[in-house]
Amino acid sequence: MTPDTIDQIFVISKHLLLGYLPSSLQPVVSAILSVVPVLVVFPLLFAITTVLERKGLGRIQNRYGPNRVGPFGFSQPIADGIKSLTKEDIIPRNADQVVHFLAPLLLVLAAFLAYAVLPIGRNMVITNLNAGVLFFFAIGSMVELAVFMAGWSSRSKYSLLGAMRAVAQMISYEIPLVLASIVIIMVSGSLSTVDIVNLQAGYTSIWPHWFVFTPWGFAGFLLFMVAATAESNRSPFDLPEGESEIIAGYYIEYSGFKFALFFLGEYLGMFATSGLAITLFLGGWAAPFSFLTWIPSYFWFFAKLLVLIAVFIWIRGTFPRLRMDQLMNLAWKFMLPMSLLNIVTAGVWHFMPAGIVRWLVCIALLVAPCLLLSRLLKQGKKLQVRTYRFAE
């Protein structure tokens, strides 16, 4: 078997299976064969991520983390699954029963729908929509609806507060998220995720053509990742579920498997946005060096995904939660101007002749305003050592 066959093994076997079917059944079976692997692989990845995250956070805090169930604690997700399945499913008496039931389903549905446009390997994408990125963001905003449904229908003050926070945060960060990815659409001239990856799959000698290796691409990647962290409600932007403030936020009234569904939806959302970051900035399924192209493309996609997940866990283990005003200031006063500036820089990059001058101009266009802006934002604040008068 040539490396190319191994790379395309799933595509080839799917076509082989479809060949045995009458042509009237082929579209339906083709869709099922494309969708089911995604429905299996990503929840499995979720299960592995939960245990890896708990172990990683434990190590960051100099402790072991789960190590009881199975070898090195890696069967912990099974135990968690059984536990959440056997728990009583409580619906508050005053809750809006229907909406309360639909919210977790909608969340998971929205998270899964986003995978429809993610190319997880060469020729491996469920649908190659020509407005794929647009579809992704449209589906992504369904999460806000699900979150607000959960918070509103529970009839609890905590869940309502959590939902309000979540909606405010998600809407605020959706703007830098979309603006950060606009540069990619500008440069590639396409909204199709497959086309965007294909553009990045070339090499100059051994170096890849990933968009992250340009000034605007790097800035866009950082902005995208910060906004993605906020979008997926992860620490340090986990105000909607801030345990120390509003206990569990919008899913406080959920128990048992519905709670697990919220968890699943949240992680699937995180994987999907990470997958989009990989698609837009990190070359999708493309290998990082030209001599590594013999390794199958889907391997590279999942390797990059795991690296991004590790970064998410690392960040979660490091930073304390932001305050609400800090969160909003970061989104509107810093990330929004920077992402707008990034679009200008991408335009400048496009119209300047290739060379070192283009690099210097674009870096200066991004770094100088970034420094000035951060200096400006700091000016009004009195940064001082906090003194504790009564706790001494």
Added chain:
Amino acid sequence: MLGVGILKGLTETARNFFGSYVNKDRLTTIQFPEERAPRIEASRNFPFLVYDGTDAMQGLRCVSCLICEKECPPKCIFIEKSTDKKPDATGKPQFYPAKFNIDVSVCMSCQICVEVCPFDAIKMDNAFELSATDRFDDLLWDKNRLAKPNEYYREVHPTEAAAVDAELAAARAKAAAPKAPPPPPAQPATPTATPPAKETPAEK
């Protein structure tokens, strides 16, 4: 500069992460059922009855004076005083507890029974794995289960036990001594009235 603090924080957590795999001293967790920390001498959890000698029921220091039962704030001690007297470890006839029960589920580990006991008969244990499967019989401990030898007391609370032992020895010697030196001049005719000439200290 913007972002320096973020990088500092990330390096610190990364150092912790990799350090915990390299340096075992970083992991301070004791994995409980397999590993155990040494018991802390000053800790206390549930009282036990001290006995001297080898026979638990014979050597119980308790003379069932009922002070602990009266003082116990949650009223978890139940004593039935004996009607007859029985020689204790030193041979002196004493009342003894016919029944001495403590309810584990009620005891609040306050140590007041220990403080009030004039005979050093009840002391605090630091064993903490007291859970049981039967909530009625297994949690009401009778005197057979409560009795533990003085050697055990020395083991769990060495400092305290040494002090108590010294005090007891001094008291017993004192109880014996006045009988020995003064009697010859005053009453030389009663050496057989209290043959062992030792007794438990009546009062502290």
